[in-house]
Amino acid sequence: xxxxxxxxxxxxxxxxxxxxxxxxxxxxxxxxxxxxxxxxxxxxxxxxxxxxxxxxxxxxxxxxxxxxxxxxxxxxxxxxxxxxxxxxxxxxxxxxxxxxxxxxxxxxxxxxxxxxxxxxxxxxxxxxxxxxxxxxxxxxxxxxxxxxxxxxxxxxxxxxxxxxxxxxxxxxxxxxxxxxxxxxxxxxxxxxxxxxxxxxxxxxxxxxxxxxxxxxxxxxxxxxxxxxxxxxxxxxxxxxxxxxxxxxxxxxxxxxxxxxxxxxxxxxxxxxxxxxxxxxxxxxxxxxxxxxxxxxxxxxxxxxxxxxxxxxxxxxxxxxxxxxxxxxxxxxxxxxxxxxxxxxxxxxxxxxxxxxxxxxxxxxxxxxxxxxxxxx
Numbered sequence: 001x002x003x004x005x006x007x008x009x010x011x012x013x014x015x016x017x018x019x020x021x022x023x024x025x026x027x028x029x030x031x032x033x034x035x036x037x038x039x040x041x042x043x044x045x046x047x048x049x050x051x052x053x054x055x056x057x058x059x060x061x062x063x064x065x066x067x068x069x070x071x072x073x074x075x076x077x078x079x080x081x082x083x084x085x086x087x088x089x090x091x092x093x094x095x096x097x098x099x100x101x102x103x104x105x106x107x108x109x110x111x112x113x114x115x116x117x118x119x120x121x122x123x124x125x126x127x128x129x130x131x132x133x134x135x136x137x138x139x140x141x142x143x144x145x146x147x148x149x150x151x152x153x154x155x156x157x158x159x160x161x162x163x164x165x166x167x168x169x170x171x172x173x174x175x176x177x178x179x180x181x182x183x184x185x186x187x188x189x190x191x192x193x194x195x196x197x198x199x200x201x202x203x204x205x206x207x208x209x210x211x212x213x214x215x216x217x218x219x220x221x222x223x224x225x226x227x228x229x230x231x232x233x234x235x236x237x238x239x240x241x242x243x244x245x246x247x248x249x250x251x252x253x254x255x256x257x258x259x260x261x262x263x264x265x266x267x268x269x270x271x272x273x274x275x276x277x278x279x280x281x282x283x284x285x286x287x288x289x290x291x292x293x294x295x296x297x298x299x300x301x302x303x304x305x306x307x308x309x310x311x312x313x314x315x316x317x318x319x320x321x322x323x324x325x326x327x328x329x330x331x332x333x334x335x336x337x338x339x340x341x342x343x344x345x346x347x348x349x350x351x352x353x354x355x356x357x358x359x360x361x362x363x364x365x366x367x368x369x370x371x372x373x374x375x376x
Contacts, residue, residue, distance in 0.1 A: 007148075027139070035117060119174055186328045214287070215368070226319060241272070293313065
């Protein structure tokens, strides 16, 4: 993200403030026995928020008497409802174009909690570290410790291997610097966060009867280069319904993906419904819980399904499943991945993700049928 004038002015202010700071902030001074309140920051995307839950659980295990406070994007507060590892959530209200929105009111909320430590698991730059420092917490942890504000952290900079390890492991290594356990890799969400009643009303309005085998399609992603081709989704949907006409396909997506979902729905015909932009996050959780299977790109709902125990077939291409794929209940998750042969990979700049297009409808259909005929 570009560094603007406001960022530069904040940097100069914090350099002066840091030079006068008399708090014991070196990692060697950290005493886990004295921790009474901790802040866990994960303010980016939906999937990133879910990928932070193992690290939050590790904080709860390491500091069972401490108050564990989450700082997550306001759009994803439903994920924190009834979460056993969080005692309080302070919403992040910033946006890409208004990164300092609610900056001061959020810092005031932080200061009221008198945190002993802040762990930035996946935060928005460049404001994440300054907000953590201005919370008053003496100890700040973040990996990778790189950037213009890294002098505010309680540990040395560097650690380039962060970008070659799974996202869950990277976050666990962040809390490990404070002595937290790192063996439990499970994503965690509470099923109680799901709005089952609201979702059932939507099914009734669509004329979908209880007991109907539901298959969910997540057809979009945060970037187009992460998407399996729409015509592949169409052909897969037709084949799944031909195999068993009792099935119903529910197409997921956000408001921006309505047109894509409408196109795919039109190409499937039969018992397929476009729910893009129509569900709350809590209703999406309910849909994933009720579905026999989620067929998805590498995007947030994949991680929701992994956390909730729903079977998945996922498509990876420019992104590597070794860095973002499922780590738990592997028998319930089939990852389809053709390693890119156009190296170096163009990543977000790719306009023709051939590696995803190379995943055939036949491969996907076999994976889906294997799941749908599994005993549990």
